[in-house]
Amino acid sequence: MANDTQYGLTSSVFTSNLEDAWYMADHLEHGTVHINESTNYWDFLAPFGGMKNSGNGRNLGQWVFQHLTEIKQITFDPSKTKKR
Numbered sequence: 785m786a787n788d789t790q791y792g793l794t795s796s797v798f799t800s801n802l803e804d805a806w807y808m809a810d811h812l813e814h815g816t817v818h819i820n821e822s823t824n825y826w827d828f829l830a831p832f833g834g835m836k837n838s839g840n841g842r843n844l845g846q847w848v849f850q851h852l853t854e855i856k857q858i859t860f861d862p863s864k865t866k867k868r
Contacts (some may be wrong), residue, residue: 796819805819819860820864821860
């Protein structure tokens with residue numbers, strides 16, 4: 785359902801399963817995917833931008849020059865996940 789939209793700026797996934805977290809991060813069509821973090825996370829050096837109708841390319845850091853790529857940022861808090 786999260787990909788069934790014309791926008792894709794940021795998303796968050798909350799889980800204690802590390803495999804599920806990485807699967808969702810890889811498959812979500814969003815410019816930033818947060819794992820066990822809210823979407824108000826901000827890092828000035830990290831790439832910022834969306835996919836689909838949420839923008840093209842990334843701003844900030846070294847990514848400002850890569851406007852024709854689809855870079856994805858994934859953040860997660862490993863203390864909130866369990867290994868199987």
